[in-house]
Amino acid sequence: MVTVMKFGGTSIGDGKRMRHVAKIVTDKKKVDKDVVVVTSAMTQITNSLIDISKEALDVRDIKRINNFIEDIKKKHEEAIEDAIKSEDIKRDVRETIYNLIDELEKVLIGVAYLGELTPKSRDYILSFGERLSAPILSGAIKDLGYPSTYLTGGEAGIITDENYGCARPIRLEVKERVGPLLREGIIPVITGFIGSTEKGNITTFGRGGSDYSAALVGAGLDADIVEIWTDVSGILTSDPRIVKNVKRIPRMSYIEAMELAYFGAKVLHPRTIEPLMEKNIPLRIKNTFDPENEGTLITNDKEESNNIIKAITAIKDVFLINIFGAGMVGVSGTAARIFSALGRADANVILISQGSSETNVSIVVYGDGEEAERCLRELREEFKNSNLIRDISIDWDVAVVSAVGAGMKGSRGIAGKLFTAVAESGANIKMIAQGSSEVNISFVIGESELKRCLQTLHDTFIK
Numbered sequence: 001m002v003t004v005m006k007f008g009g010t011s012i013g014d015g016k017r018m019r020h021v022a023k024i025v026t027d028k029k030k031v032d033k034d035v036v037v038v039t040s041a042m043t044q045i046t047n048s049l050i051d052i053s054k055e056a057l058d059v060r061d062i063k064r065i066n067n068f069i070e071d072i073k074k075k076h077e078e079a080i081e082d083a084i085k086s087e088d089i090k091r092d093v094r095e096t097i098y099n100l101i102d103e104l105e106k107v108l109i110g111v112a113y114l115g116e117l118t119p120k121s122r123d124y125i126l127s128f129g130e131r132l133s134a135p136i137l138s139g140a141i142k143d144l145g146y147p148s149t150y151l152t153g154g155e156a157g158i159i160t161d162e163n164y165g166c167a168r169p170i171r172l173e174v175k176e177r178v179g180p181l182l183r184e185g186i187i188p189v190i191t192g193f194i195g196s197t198e199k200g201n202i203t204t205f206g207r208g209g210s211d212y213s214a215a216l217v218g219a220g221l222d223a224d225i226v227e228i229w230t231d232v233s234g235i236l237t238s239d240p241r242i243v244k245n246v247k248r249i250p251r252m253s254y255i256e257a258m259e260l261a262y263f264g265a266k267v268l269h270p271r272t273i274e275p276l277m278e279k280n281i282p283l284r285i286k287n288t289f290d291p292e293n294e295g296t297l298i299t300n301d302k303e304e305s306n307n308i309i310k311a312i313t314a315i316k317d318v319f320l321i322n323i324f325g326a327g328m329v330g331v332s333g334t335a336a337r338i339f340s341a342l343g344r345a346d347a348n349v350i351l352i353s354q355g356s357s358e359t360n361v362s363i364v365v366y367g368d369g370e371e372a373e374r375c376l377r378e379l380r381e382e383f384k385n386s387n388l389i390r391d392i393s394i395d396w397d398v399a400v401v402s403a404v405g406a407g408m409k410g411s412r413g414i415a416g417k418l419f420t421a422v423a424e425s426g427a428n429i430k431m432i433a434q435g436s437s438e439v440n441i442s443f444v445i446g447e448s449e450l451k452r453c454l455q456t457l458h459d460t461f462i463k
Contacts, residue, residue, distance in 0.1 A: 002182070002223040003028060006038040006192060006214035010231045011288040012133055013043035015082025022083070022140035024229070024291055025187065029146060034182040036221065037189045038214040039137050041129025042079065045072070046193075046207075053125045056111040065112060069105045076101070076132055083140040093139040097132060104128045119164035123194075123204045127152070130191035130210070138189040148187040151178070154196020156188070158216050160203045167195055167203035174220025190217060208269035215283075219275035225282045228268065233287040234296030235260060235267055237462045238312045243454050247462065249296050249310055253406055256310060257283070257298045259440040263350075263402035264313035273298070308407035308414055309461040314450055315402075318350060319372050320395040320430065323361040323379070327388035334388055335361070341382040345374040350400060351433045351442055362431045364400055364444060398430065399447040402440055403457065409438040418457070425449070425456035 005025060012018045029035045040046075052068045055061065076097050084090045107125055111117050134150040141148040157173030181188050192210025195203050205212050211228055218226035235257070236246045252260075254277040261270040267285060276283050283298040328334045335354075338361060342349060348371075351364040365375060372394050383389040401422075408414050415434075418441060422429060427449035434441045445453055 001032045001225075002034040002036070002221050003032045004036045004038060004214055004218040004221065004223045004226045005229060006210060006227065007040065007137075007229045007288065008210065008231070009040045009043045009045070011229050012039060012137060015079035015084075015136070017288075018079060018083040018133075018137050018140050021229070021288060022137065022144055024288065025141055026144045026146050029187060032224075035187050036178060036182070036217060036223075037137065037141075037187060038192045038210060038217055039130060039133050039189055040192050040210040042075065042133050045075075045129040045132070046126060048072070049126050049129055052108060053111065053117060053122055056108045057115065057117040060112040060115065062109060062112060065105065065108045068108075069101060072104075072132075073098070073101050076136065079136050080139070083136055084143045086143050089139045089143050093135050096135045100128060100132055100135075120162075120201060123164045123167075124202050126204055127191070127194045127202045130193050134189045134191045138187075141187050141189065146187055147185060148189060149181065150189045150191070152191045152196070152202070153194040153213055154200065154202065156190045156217060157220060158195035158213065160195040160197060160205075162197050162201070162203070164203055166206040167197075169195065169216055170198075172216060172220035174217055175222070178217070178221060205271070209271075211269035211272040212275075215272045215275040218281050219279050222279060223281055225284060226276060227284045227286050228272070229286045229288045230267055231287065231289060232267055232285075233290050233293040234285045235265060235311065237310065238454055238458050239264075239314065242314070242451050243312075243458050246458070248293075250294065251297050251299070251301075252310060253439075254298060254300055255439055256404055256406055259402065259404045260311055260313055263400065263404070263440065263442060264315040265311070307461060307463055308405055308411050309403045309418075309457075310405040310407070311403075312454055312457045312461070313402050313404065314454060315350065315366070315400040316447055316450070317368065318364050318366050318398060318400055320398045320444060321363045321365060321372075321375060321379075322391075322393045322395065323363070323389060324359060324391045324393075325387075325389040326359050327386070327390070328361070329359060331388060337382055338363075338379065341378040342375060345371070345378040347371065347375050351431065351444070353431050353433050362444075364398070364431070395430065397446045397448060398444050399450045400442055400444055401450070401453060401457070402442040403461070404440045406439050408441065415441060417460075419443075421457050421460040422453060425453040427453040 138150040157177040160167035192213035286295040348366040427445040431444040
C-alpha cells in the first residue's frame, strides 16, 4: 500500500512539531509498506521570503538582507536542535541547511545589486522555504530509526511548464524516480509547492501549492491514498470563527470538495482534487495534533446524507463589478471584450451573472483596491469609443456565500428554501449564480450581513 502524507506549515512550525510529524510518519510506515512525505515550509517562512525579495529589489539594503539571513538561520538551527537527537544526523543536516542559506543570501544580494527580480528568480527564492524544511524533517525520520532522503519536487519527477509563479505540470516521472527509493524501504521527503522545467529551473505552483504537489505525487505513484495533514480535523460544515455549532463532515465527493475549496474552505487547495479524481485516488484530511480523529474522506462516491446541503462557506475580500448598458442587447462579442479586458487586468474572477435582458453583467472579483483600479482602467479603455456600455460601478460591501451538497442535484424547491432562509436572516441578495454541476448555489450579499446569514443557513440546513 502506497500512502502519500502531506504536512502543512503549522504541522511543522518548529522542531518539536517536526519531531511529532516524524513520529506520525514512522507509525504509518509500520502499518503501510510504502510511505511518501510531502512537506510545506515552516510557518511564515514563505511570507518572509516574499517580503525580503521585495525589499531586496526595492530597498536594496544589504544590512536588512544580512539580518534576515541570521534570523532564518537561527530559526532552522533551533528546529534541528529540537527535531533531531543524534549528533551525527544533526551535523549532516546542519551542513545542508547552511549551504542552502548561503545560496539564498547570494541570490538576495544579487537581486539587490542588479535591481532586478524576474518571475524565474522569484520562484527560486520562494523555493527555499520547502528546501530548508525537507532536510530537517527527513533527518528527524532518520533519527527515529528509518532510512529517509529528501528531494525537491523536480527531483521527484514533477516536470512543469515555464509559467513561473503558477506552473502547470506537463509530465510526471514520479514512479520512475521515487519508486526505486520505496523498493529499498526509504521514506522520501519531497518539497511541496515546487516543480522543475525541462531545463531544470525551479518553478512554483502558487500559494497553497503544497497540497497540489501531494496530489501530483499521489497520481504519479498510483497511490492508494493521499492524506493532507493540517491543524483541523477534516472539512467542517462552515467557518467556526463565524458560525456556532459547526460539525465535521465525515465523507464527501470530489466535486463537493472542489466546490468547497474554491468557495472559501481554506483547508484544501482547489487544484488538489483534479489529479486524484482522474485516477480515483481517495483523499483524507487529517489533524496533525489529533491524529486519532478520522477527519474527512473524499472519494468518487456521493455519500448519502440526511442533509441536502453539506456545508456553507463564504469568501470575503472581494468586490462586485456591475456593467450596465442597453447597447449590449443583441450585440455579439461584448462578453468576450469584457473578459479580455479583465484578463489584461489579471483579475481573479469568482462569479459571473448576466440578466436575461442582456443589459447588465455582474462579476465578482477577488482582490482589493489595487485590483479594482486595474479592472476599471482596462474596462473603460476597452469601451471608451463605444456606446455599448453606459456605466461601470464597483460595490465594495460584498461577500460570496456558497451552499454545497450533492443532495441538491435534482432536489425540488431547494433554491426557494435557501433564499427564504436568507431573507429571514435579513440579508439582501445582490447576485445569484449556480454551476452546471448543481451541487453549489452561490450568491452575493453585503459583508455586514454575512455572520447572521451564515448562522441562519447553518441552523436551517445542517442537522
